[in-house]
Amino acid sequence: MSLIARHLEASGIPTVVLGSAKDIVEHCGVPRFVFSDFPLGNSAGKPNDRDSQAATLELALQLLECAPTSRTTVQSPQRWSESVAWKVEFQNIEYMSAEEIARRRAEFDKIKQVGQQIRDNTEALRSKKR
Amino acid sequence: MTAVQDDIQFAELHDAPVQYMQRLRDYYLALGYDNPYRWAQYAHVPFCPPDKSLSESRIGLVTTAAPFKPNAGEQGPRAPYNAAAKFYQVYGYPSDRDQFLGISHLGYDRVYSTAEDSNAFFPLPALREAAAQGRIGEISPRYYGAPTNRSQATTVRQDCVDILRMMQQDEVDLAILVPS
Numbered sequence: 001m002s003l004i005a006r007h008l009e010a011s012g013i014p015t016v017v018l019g020s021a022k023d024i025v026e027h028c029g030v031p032r033f034v035f036s037d038f039p040l041g042n043s044a045g046k047p048n049d050r051d052s053q054a055a056t057l058e059l060a061l062q063l064l065e066c067a068p069t070s071r072t073t074v075q076s077p078q079r080w081s082e083s084v085a086w087k088v089e090f091q092n093i094e095y096m097s098a099e100e101i102a103r104r105r106a107e108f109d110k111i112k113q114v115g116q117q118i119r120d121n122t123e124a125l126r127s128k129k130r
Numbered sequence: 131m132t133a134v135q136d137d138i139q140f141a142e143l144h145d146a147p148v149q150y151m152q153r154l155r156d157y158y159l160a161l162g163y164d165n166p167y168r169w170a171q172y173a174h175v176p177f178c179p180p181d182k183s184l185s186e187s188r189i190g191l192v193t194t195a196a197p198f199k200p201n202a203g204e205q206g207p208r209a210p211y212n213a214a215a216k217f218y219q220v221y222g223y224p225s226d227r228d229q230f231l232g233i234s235h236l237g238y239d240r241v242y243s244t245a246e247d248s249n250a251f252f253p254l255p256a257l258r259e260a261a262a263q264g265r266i267g268e269i270s271p272r273y274y275g276a277p278t279n280r281s282q283a284t285t286v287r288q289d290c291v292d293i294l295r296m297m298q299q300d301e302v303d304l305a306i307l308v309p310s
Binding site for chain 2: 003007024031045047
């Protein structure tokens with residue numbers, strides 16, 4: 001998504017990214033970024049919380065209006081919870097047994113295979129259209 | 131914790147943004163994939179200041195969420211990772227219509243998130259509210275779905291080009307991009 005923001009911006013369309021993976025977005029480098037320190041999957045605000053979602057969007061709008069230069073990150077002041085368990089646990093191998101790691105390896109091999117199949121099918125369709 | 135730290139009330143040690151690049155690198159190495167992913171990285175970042183006010187601007191929304199795909203298994207709240215729900219072609223969908231959007235094809239936090247409220251990853255309703263209040267001019271006639279390719283070359287050469295073309299057709303002034 002950061003790559004798309006950069007492309008749009010370079011082509012004359014100002015952009016703002018709403019995201020929760022701060023290091024990944026900033027490593028790439030985007031013009032404007034609203035960072036919500038939430039578990040992945042909640043870039044637009046807390047679930048079932050309209051105030052949280054409206055406040056997150058408002059930060060994005062303000063950033064579009066006021067960002068002074070590229071790589072402007074604003075961190076939402078919202079907190080997901082007072083516990084940091086979600087930060088520590090996410091895909092953390094220190095919390096996984098050898099069996100769990102093996103299970104995930106098998107699962108990911110399957111995911112890659114299925115993804116590749118869909119990608120190949122899409123590409124075949126695209127080639128036909130050309 | 132020392133008495134001094136206790137006195138000045140620092141946050142808990144791990145209460146900082148998750149270092150996802152390191153976490154995922156360690157994860158995939160542990161799984162036995164020995165070719166770590168090179169995350170996109172640029173020294174220079176473009177910047178284009180808006181040339182009109184928000185209340186006069188047409189806004190385009192970009193999402194990585196996927197429309198429902200028939201015969202592709204569970205795609206709703208609490209669905210396990212579902213690669214069959216992935217898509218590899220940019221799509222556009224009318225902004226004034228509602229459709230199911232899911233993130234079962236993405237690696238979000240399935241322990242602490244359920245994906246039960248799409249407004250948490252797809253802010254179209256909040257954007258409609260902003261338009262109704264006059265905070266923004268209007269919403270682009272379509273929103274845009276971005277594939278999550280592991281191939282950055284495909285993202286740059288194909289998806290970026292497709293989304294820009296659609297936004298230009300729709301005369302989008304400003305873009306909001308929401309990865310999940």
